[in-house]
Amino acid sequence: MNLERRKEVLNKIYQIYDDFIKDYELACKKSCSGCCTRNVTMTSLEAYGIIEYLRKNNRLEIIDRLKAEKDKKRFQPKVTINRLADIYANDEPVPVEGDSDPFWGSCPILENDICPIYEVRPFECRSMCSKEYCEEDGFADMDPFVLSVNNLFKQYIExxxxxxxxxxxxxxxxxxxxxxxxxxxxxxxxxxxxxxxNNHPAKVLTVPPEHQDKIKPIYEKLFKIELK
Ligand code: SF4
Ligand code: SF4
Structure with missing residues (x-):
């Protein structure tokens, strides 16, 4: 599957997710930025789309901002979700993840509490969904089933x-x-x-047994996407 096709598939995946999450009552909205930290991670596929968007909208100075902040602390993952699923399935030693602290600062892309790349934001940002406004309690109140669905989408995007x-x-x-x-x-x-x-294929899914029946229709929608 070439890059253009994979980008189309990614947009379909985002549409399926938006369709799923619209049934939940959430405190999240476009101008809410409490979860916009410098610790966001993503795949290269998502990054291509963001750079294209910045070029198309003459916003390449945002990349200069990222470069200016490149020595600041941020979460740098050591293992992807698919590799971690394999590690658990094979009973291998679990690697110690890098440090992560939301108080290291805001996402360098954020402008006046608004995400300037909202349409093409990575899945990790799309999937931060809280029933209550986070800054009141200091953490997101996420439905356990939504967490399972989020992991399924992360695995599929990788x-x-x-x-x-x-x-x-x-x-x-x-x-x-x-x-x-x-x-x-x-x-x-x-x-x-x-x-x-390096990314890895999804060989084992991380969905817990209590969510497996409920997640099936979503899983089927994802796997119906034409990959050629
Ligand atoms: S997860 Fe929390 S901080 Fe992020 S958009 Fe939702 S309510 Fe706002
Ligand atoms: S990419 Fe946008 S939505 Fe994601 S953390 Fe940065 S500013 Fe927030």
């Missing part, structure tokens, strides 16, 4: 980007922009960057 990589939003956007937003075509074990991690 799955359709298996030759790509994942990482912190800042690291990925800087890396791809410096490489002219060219498609990453790494070999299966090749590591392209010390702060980016």
């Amino acid at each position: 799955h359709i980007d298996i030759f790509g990589v994942s990482g912190n939003l800042t690291d990925l956007i800087i890396y791809l922009e410096e490489n002219d937003n060219k498609e990453i075509l790494r070999g299966s074990e090749e590591v392209i960057h010390p702060r980016l991690i």
